[in-house]
Amino acid sequence: MTETNARKVLDFEKPVDELQRRIERLKRDGTSSAGEIARLKEKLSELENKVYRDLSAWDRVQLARHPMRPTALDYIGCICDEFEELHGDRYFADDPALIGGLAKISGIPFMVIGQEKGRSTKEKIARNFGMVKPDGYRKSLRLMKLAEKFGLPILSLVDTQGAHPGIEAEERGQPRAIADNLKEVFGIATPIIVVVIGEGGSGGALAIAVGDSILMLEHAIYSVITPEGCAAILWKTREKAPDAAAALRLTSGDCLELGVIDGIIEEVHGAAHRDLEGNAARIRDAVLAEHEKLGKVPPDGLLKLREEKFYAMGQFEEG
Amino acid sequence: MSWLNRAKRGIKTWRKKDIPDGLWEKCPSCGEILYRKELDRQLSVCKKCDFHFRINAPAYLDILADASTFSEMDTALVSGDPLEFKDSKKYKDRVKAAIKKTGRNSAIMTGTAEIGGRPVLLAIMDFSFMGGSMGSVVGEKIVRAAKKAVEERRPLVIVTASGGARMQESILSLMQMSKTSAAIASVSRAGLPYIAILTNPTTGGVAASFAFQGDIIIAEPKAMIGFAGPRVIKETTGEELPDGFQRSEFLLDHGMIDIVASRQKLKTTLVYILDSLMSGASVRVEEDNQENDRKTISLIW
Numbered sequence: 001m002t003e004t005n006a007r008k009v010l011d012f013e014k015p016v017d018e019l020q021r022r023i024e025r026l027k028r029d030g031t032s033s034a035g036e037i038a039r040l041k042e043k044l045s046e047l048e049n050k051v052y053r054d055l056s057a058w059d060r061v062q063l064a065r066h067p068m069r070p071t072a073l074d075y076i077g078c079i080c081d082e083f084e085e086l087h088g089d090r091y092f093a094d095d096p097a098l099i100g101g102l103a104k105i106s107g108i109p110f111m112v113i114g115q116e117k118g119r120s121t122k123e124k125i126a127r128n129f130g131m132v133k134p135d136g137y138r139k140s141l142r143l144m145k146l147a148e149k150f151g152l153p154i155l156s157l158v159d160t161q162g163a164h165p166g167i168e169a170e171e172r173g174q175p176r177a178i179a180d181n182l183k184e185v186f187g188i189a190t191p192i193i194v195v196v197i198g199e200g201g202s203g204g205a206l207a208i209a210v211g212d213s214i215l216m217l218e219h220a221i222y223s224v225i226t227p228e229g230c231a232a233i234l235w236k237t238r239e240k241a242p243d244a245a246a247a248l249r250l251t252s253g254d255c256l257e258l259g260v261i262d263g264i265i266e267e268v269h270g271a272a273h274r275d276l277e278g279n280a281a282r283i284r285d286a287v288l289a290e291h292e293k294l295g296k297v298p299p300d301g302l303l304k305l306r307e308e309k310f311y312a313m314g315q316f317e318e319g
Numbered sequence: 320m321s322w323l324n325r326a327k328r329g330i331k332t333w334r335k336k337d338i339p340d341g342l343w344e345k346c347p348s349c350g351e352i353l354y355r356k357e358l359d360r361q362l363s364v365c366k367k368c369d370f371h372f373r374i375n376a377p378a379y380l381d382i383l384a385d386a387s388t389f390s391e392m393d394t395a396l397v398s399g400d401p402l403e404f405k406d407s408k409k410y411k412d413r414v415k416a417a418i419k420k421t422g423r424n425s426a427i428m429t430g431t432a433e434i435g436g437r438p439v440l441l442a443i444m445d446f447s448f449m450g451g452s453m454g455s456v457v458g459e460k461i462v463r464a465a466k467k468a469v470e471e472r473r474p475l476v477i478v479t480a481s482g483g484a485r486m487q488e489s490i491l492s493l494m495q496m497s498k499t500s501a502a503i504a505s506v507s508r509a510g511l512p513y514i515a516i517l518t519n520p521t522t523g524g525v526a527a528s529f530a531f532q533g534d535i536i537i538a539e540p541k542a543m544i545g546f547a548g549p550r551v552i553k554e555t556t557g558e559e560l561p562d563g564f565q566r567s568e569f570l571l572d573h574g575m576i577d578i579v580a581s582r583q584k585l586k587t588t589l590v591y592i593l594d595s596l597m598s599g600a601s602v603r604v605e606e607d608n609q610e611n612d613r614k615t616i617s618l619i620w
Contacts, residue, residue, distance in 0.1 A: 163527075163546060163547070165546070165547030165548075165551045165552045165555050165556070166547075166552055166555065166556045166558065167552065167556070167558050167560065167561070167564065169546070169547070170545050170546065170547070170552070170564070170565060171573050172573075173531075173573070173574075173575045174527070174545075174546040174547070175526035175527040175530065175531045175544075175545065175546040176531040176575055178527035178528075178546070179500065179526075179527050179528050179529070179530070179531035179532050180531075180532075182496055182497050182500035182527075182528055182532075183500045183503055183504045183507070183532050184504075185497075185500075186500065186501045186504040186505075187504060187508075202484075202493065202524075203484075203493070203496055203523070203524050203527045203528075203546070206493055206494075206496055206497060207527075210497045210500075222490055222493075223489055223490060223493070224484045224486060224488075224489050224490060224492050224493040224524070225484075225486055229551075230486050233486065234406035234407065234486060235406055235407065243406075244406075247402070247404055247405065247406065247489075248402075248486075248489045248490075249402050249489055249490065250489065250490065254490070255490055258401065258402075258490055258491060260490050260491065260494050306501075307501045307504075307505070310494065310497045310498045310501045311462055311498060311501060311502075313458075313491065313494040313495075313497075313498055314454075314455030314456075314458050314459055314488075314491050314494060314495060314498065315399045315401040315455050315488075315491060316396055316397065316398060316399050316454075316455045316456045316459055317396075317397050317398070317399045318393075318395050318396050318397075319395050319397060
């Protein structure tokens, strides 16, 4: 995380933040005994468990969009021993909202792609708040095909509110770019591990979220539309976003129950933004475990399983 | 103020909802009053300005398929309510109302048919069923249609009309984008043509999945086609939208679709394309391979 941002705290996090500040202050002063600090730390851990477990869907949305929540590049910095970013779609542009490159994770070469929201205001604007244009989706497909060609597994980090809605995006074929990724991925014969790290927003997220192992961070969300967008259409007012968030069943627990993801990575210290390195380590361990599992499946077997996995999604009645 | 009130009782304002069963219809584009029966003969296209009225799935079936060749599949598939979704109305009630209104169980009809004497697998979306939105049923029906197309070596033709994914099925409806894409990929691998016919409107999750995966993409004139809705684009970017933005002709200009065909020419265009693609060498090779497979199998047996 960049140092320029002051600590930003959501209302429901305040008790945790206050206690943590107190502990930091006591440590700095050096007047409290080690036992006292240990006792407070234990209390902090209990408080974290309480505050970050019992949350409404709308609170979860706030956590997924937390201004301090680690982004794809934060995790890449922690998870990867090395990372060489690769740029451009070879047609038109290099979309900074979609990053990708050659990485090594615990010595294993990976192709890593991800949506990057940026952190400072300047960076957010430069990265278009993680809203990808057609050029970004074409870059991700190029990199995935490159990975397949050389037998590299793919790690995809998903974090976007949705694909960029704009004139130029439509002119350059936003629907075609997403549709292409969705179709071509069923022919990319190399293991694909997906982690939804923040917001999994609509088709813009899905375009890089089809794979063999699909995981979500505990406080990530995944939905067909933003709660605000849904509320505006179905409730006729954006103010009903908290109701829409609950109705959409967008939490990691919901997604697991509905059969659209394979697992949840629990966040340490309550939430990812409270401990980047701790949470990055959990992601790395999960990715390596999935990689080992998928490594045992031959490439055409992977394709068959991937197809069957998505064919099984959905619920209907047949009377 | 009396000039604001009706002088005579019994004068009715000409409203769209008054018209469908009537003798006359007003063209919303040019205002021409059209005789209903003549409009039907013109396939619901305004003779004056070429405006294409929205028509439902059975109407497209009549236009595209050879008479009495359509055999519908999977009519019994209906939406469940996995999320128990409720906004101002329950999702279950919305589905029930749509079934009652359209007389059909879902926003898509699928089945085998012949077009110009050629066997195809035909799927037609229906905007009158909850805005043609794609939920689990639409997704499943497309997968089954694609499987049958591959099994019987029929080209796949899909007529799209949809506002996008069905919000009431949330993440499950989003997944139908990848589910249908897997199905289209399997048709592609089998070397069979898939022709997409985009009608007004084709947007959101349907545009960003099977609508834009066609080997050939045809659109009706002036159909609204795009990913994000114009209002969302305006609100997000503050940009003024150019004239004709996200209309078929705009997409043709930007290289995103192959052909804009008026409704009257839709069938002849489709027949020509199917004939051309199906007479190509690769399809014949596939057929030969199948023939060989069958021979091999019969030898083994």
